[in-house]
Amino acid sequence: MSNQRVLVAYGSTNQGTAGLAEEIAATLNKDGLTAEARPAAEVGDLTAYDAVVIGGGLYAGRWHRDARRLTRRLQPQLRERPVWCFSSGPLDASATEKDIPPTRGVRRAMSRFPARGHTTFGGRLAPDPKGRLARSMAKRGMAHDWRDFEQVRAWAHAIATELLGRR
Numbered sequence: 137m138s139n140q141r142v143l144v145a146y147g148s149t150n151q152g153t154a155g156l157a158e159e160i161a162a163t164l165n166k167d168g169l170t171a172e173a174r175p176a177a178e179v180g181d182l183t184a185y186d187a188v189v190i191g192g193g194l195y196a197g198r199w200h201r202d203a204r205r206l207t208r209r210l211q212p213q214l215r216e217r218p219v220w221c222f223s224s225g226p227l228d229a230s231a232t233e234k235d236i237p238p239t240r241g242v243r244r245a246m247s248r249f250p251a252r253g254h255t256t257f258g259g260r261l262a263p264d265p266k267g268r269l270a271r272s273m274a275k276r277g278m279a280h281d282w283r284d285f286e287q288v289r290a291w292a293h294a295i296a297t298e299l300l301g302r303r
């Protein structure tokens with residue numbers, strides 16, 4: 137066991153990214169760390185955490201506002217801890233098939249601290265999502281869950297390995 141505490145902070149409108157964050161936290165806990173997933177907007181301070189994972193849903197090429205804001209608000213504390221980032225994501229199989237680099241907007245947010253890594257996971261469009269545009273996309277038949285939880289667990293496992301110094 138390790139007493140390292142890890143925060144998985146997420147920006148999510150329709151809870152797809154929240155589900156990814158929960159899976160990452162669950163994997164880190166299984167691997168022996170002490171992790172919790174929390175909405176980024178509710179995180180006011182990082183003193184209780186030794187490492188941070190930040191995730192955001194992608195909307196028109198930009199990271200979810202709550203994820204962007206967290207990188208601004210907590211920049212000094214993020215610079216003092218190991219940080220990993222993820223985006224979610226494409227409404228097709230592309231994120232499972234290949235490595236998708238961070239968008240320009242995500243890179244800008246990540247430039248505020250030295251991130252150890254970034255990955256893009258497939259997204260989810262719920263059948264009855266929040267947001268006019270999201271609802272019209274769902275009506276056009278785009279509602280589907282493209283999240284690859286095996287890929288998510290593998291990524292989280294690599295973070296645990298690095299934090300536990302087993303590489």
Ligand SMILES: Cc1cc2nc3c(=O)[nH]c(=O)nc-3n(C[C@H](O)[C@H](O)[C@H](O)COP(=O)(O)O)c2cc1C
Nearest residue numbers: 148149150152153193194196197225226259260270
């Ligand atoms: C209006 C709208 C715009 C989107 N724009 C993008 C985008 O630019 N790039 C992308 O990969 N996915 C895009 N998506 C897909 C979302 O990122 C995906 O549904 C994600 O899982 C949403 O996360 P959430 O459920 O946590 O809010 C968009 C979805 C909607 C509804």
